Amino acid sequence: MDTTARPSTIRWEESEDGVVTLVxxxxxxxxxxxxxxxxxxxxxxAQRLVERRDDIRGVxxxxxxxxxxxxxxxxxxxxxxxxTAQQSFEAGMRxxxxxxxxxxxxxxxxxxxxxxxxxxxxxxxxxxxxxxVLDTPAARVGLPEVTLGLLPGGGGVTRTVRMxxxxxxxxxxxxxxxxxxxxxxxxxxLVDEIAADPDELLAKARAFVAARPESAQxxxxxGHRIPGGTPSHPKLAAQLSALPALLRKRxxxxxxxxxxxxxxxxxxxAQVDLDTAFVVEARYLTELVTGxxxxxxxxxxxxxxxxxxxxxxxxxxxxxxxxxxxxxLGAGMMGAGIAYSCARAGIDVVLKDVSLESALKGKAYxxxxxxxxxxxxxxxxxxxxxxxxxxxxxxEAADLAGCDAVIEAVFEDTSLKHKVFQEIExxxxxxxxxxxxxxxxxxxxxxxxxxxxxxxxxxxxFSPVDRMPLVEIIKGERTGDGAxxxxxxxxxxxxxxPIVVNDSRGFFTSRxxxxxxxxxxxxxxxxxxxxxxxxxxxxxxxxAKVLSLMDELALTLSRKIRExxxxxxxxxxxxxxxxxxxxxxxxxxxxxxxxxxxxxxxFYEYGEDGRRAGLWPGLREHFTKPGSEIPFADMxxxxxxxxxxxxxRLLEExxxxxxxxxxxxxxxxxxxxxxxxxxxxxxxxxxxxAGAGAGLPGFVARARELxxxxxxxxxxxxxxxxxxxxxxxxxxx
Ligand code: NAD
Numbered sequence: 177m178d179t180t181a182r183p184s185t186i187r188w189e190e191s192e193d194g195v196v197t198l199v200x201x202x203x204x205x206x207x208x209x210x211x212x213x214x215x216x217x218x219x220x221x222a223q224r225l226v227e228r229r230d231d232i233r234g235v236x237x238x239x240x241x242x243x244x245x246x247x248x249x250x251x252x253x254x255x256x257x258x259x260t261a262q263q264s265f266e267a268g269m270r271x272x273x274x275x276x277x278x279x280x281x282x283x284x285x286x287x288x289x290x291x292x293x294x295x296x297x298x299x300x301x302x303x304x305x306x307x308x309v310l311d312t313p314a315a316r317v318g319l320p321e322v323t324l325g326l327l328p329g330g331g332g333v334t335r336t337v338r339m340x341x342x343x344x345x346x347x348x349x350x351x352x353x354x355x356x357x358x359x360x361x362x363x364x365x366l367v368d369e370i371a372a373d374p375d376e377l378l379a380k381a382r383a384f385v386a387a388r389p390e391s392a393q394x395x396x397x398x399g400h401r402i403p404g405g406t407p408s409h410p411k412l413a414a415q416l417s418a419l420p421a422l423l424r425k426r427x428x429x430x431x432x433x434x435x436x437x438x439x440x441x442x443x444x445x446a447q448v449d450l451d452t453a454f455v456v457e458a459r460y461l462t463e464l465v466t467g468x469x470x471x472x473x474x475x476x477x478x479x480x481x482x483x484x485x486x487x488x489x490x491x492x493x494x495x496x497x498x499x500x501x502x503x504x505l506g507a508g509m510m511g512a513g514i515a516y517s518c519a520r521a522g523i524d525v526v527l528k529d530v531s532l533e534s535a536l537k538g539k540a541y542x543x544x545x546x547x548x549x550x551x552x553x554x555x556x557x558x559x560x561x562x563x564x565x566x567x568x569x570x571x572e573a574a575d576l577a578g579c580d581a582v583i584e585a586v587f588e589d590t591s592l593k594h595k596v597f598q599e600i601e602x603x604x605x606x607x608x609x610x611x612x613x614x615x616x617x618x619x620x621x622x623x624x625x626x627x628x629x630x631x632x633x634x635x636x637x638f639s640p641v642d643r644m645p646l647v648e649i650i651k652g653e654r655t656g657d658g659a660x661x662x663x664x665x666x667x668x669x670x671x672x673x674p675i676v677v678n679d680s681r682g683f684f685t686s687r688x689x690x691x692x693x694x695x696x697x698x699x700x701x702x703x704x705x706x707x708x709x710x711x712x713x714x715x716x717x718x719x720a721k722v723l724s725l726m727d728e729l730a731l732t733l734s735r736k737i738r739e740x741x742x743x744x745x746x747x748x749x750x751x752x753x754x755x756x757x758x759x760x761x762x763x764x765x766x767x768x769x770x771x772x773x774x775x776x777x778x779f780y781e782y783g784e785d786g787r788r789a790g791l792w793p794g795l796r797e798h799f800t801k802p803g804s805e806i807p808f809a810d811m812x813x814x815x816x817x818x819x820x821x822x823x824x825r826l827l828e829e830x831x832x833x834x835x836x837x838x839x840x841x842x843x844x845x846x847x848x849x850x851x852x853x854x855x856x857x858x859x860x861x862x863x864x865x866a867g868a869g870a871g872l873p874g875f876v877a878r879a880r881e882l883x884x885x886x887x888x889x890x891x892x893x894x895x896x897x898x899x900x901x902x903x904x905x906x907x908x909x
Contacts, residue, residue: 234384284390289377298366307368333345444456484834501524517641546563597626619632634651646845684841816848821896
């Protein structure tokens, strides 16, 4: 390979007093990544440093980009196959040899971290003797690999274990993938100093160099011991036995090999010398990158998320806009959360309910969240006070004057929603965006309650609003492109991820999660142990157990939605297909008076304080039949397939228009397991676990099998059959 042909991505700047500054600066790129040119440059620079060692006083590593270093190139990683794995393994080992030369140079080496140093970026910093970070919100540090199904294979496991000890490395950096801001990073020991501005950053780095003629890593000094001991130490051995529990807590026992590999790599690298450790961690990484789950996760959590947030679905040609003042109608659970999220983003909020008392109660929710954030040091007293000052509670429509957007969150009732919009349509700004947070009512019909139907749109938030990252935007039949673009911008303004769907009963998210819940409930009706049903959901990777989710939603609400849908289907002249879950729900409500959590009794029992106790023993008495158990894989796949198949139907119906929206919406909105990469990527990457073959053809075969055993609802829809026949997958590109 002709390495001289590639331009260097690392600039060598040498001062008169012998301090070399290595400026990471990939020419023509917006960020530095671990591409082939970088690997060559790092190698060349390391050799030159070793050769010039005697006339160099020290080294400062920094970057000319906004971020310090962006890490591995995910496009390369996602395309690694077993055939190319050895090549990428060797490239990784080459990087580690170069970084090792840097840290054993004998001269002080300092990382001057001017922006984000995540993953590979932080691994470079770990190979330095000292880390100074610039105090800016963009300068996050950490090893978030686990969140993409990866493992820090560039020395990240080996060095953090030697720095923090096995258990603390796992807890603080490796298993959670936390991205630390400068202050938290200092506190957690990820960096050594903070600098107020770029000049101070370099000054502090140079001061470290000036103060030392020599420098070495703690693990290269004689007598170094891993903090907390090696895994053979009895005390650590005791702590280690608690780690699988930590792991289960983090993954819910769900499939997804990254946390497991990280745990194994941390333990093993602690017991061997550094060079062997580098090989060990690289082997564990290779196993991950060649697997389907990691590819799924990179696709969803990086590429799809980026496409969705960048506005692949936002109408082009509409100027970006910002909302200054929003009216939130209804200060209940959702309205209160929406008000908080808007105020946190710097938007003035007028929070209206039927009485000032109710509106104040809604604002109290923000007060509670702010107090908590201050107590935990996540915000300052002043910032919290400013946030609260932006929320004006009221019962008077006149106070809504000048609002440039309205978000309605009153009870789920079409005529009430019509009424509240009539009250305020002429009070707010004449071109205000009109949004409803309905979770089930068709937007086109709701829009009929206002004069400017082109400005009316669905903005479906999820509960709890302050923590849920997704908003589903629903375009009604008469919604204009301008309104869609403004709604998109508003969702981005409050820092959430918008997916866009066309109007339909239940939209995408509410309709699809309904299938998951119904499938779980149907199994109870078939006589399967309720505890097995819950376990199947958890082990498939669902964050919430299925029966507990039904309780949260309320069985009564589920029945109400069913009745409304049934009426609409029949009015449209189509046949209504009952679901086997229906009779279970009906018996639970009518015979056993268990309407769900809000009613104090559902599939679960609830204590006086509303806390969930165990599953209701009556379930076993009235529903469970010995001998009705089915294979565990069938239980899990009935849940996963029911959601995936209906998502394909939604694509066919034109409710969904993008694969990325479906994947992101399913993971971030309704808890479809993250290891799948989302509800359509699950079909693409279907691994034929139950022997049906892989990919779309395997998925189709398995769906037919489930249809034979459990009902026609598993029959693969025509779009899926067509794609499988043509050898296609679900993709936007
Ligand atoms: P909620 O019962 O907690 O709150 C509704 C609020 O609206 C109450 O405070 C009530 O006093 C107020 N209200 C009633 N009439 C009003 C009027 N004329 N003017 C002003 N305020 C009025 O309900 P919620 O759970 O917050 O749900 C609100 C909306 O959000 C519903 O359409 C619901 O379907 C939707 N939604 C709910 C969830 C959820 O998880 N609960 C999720 C997404 C969307």
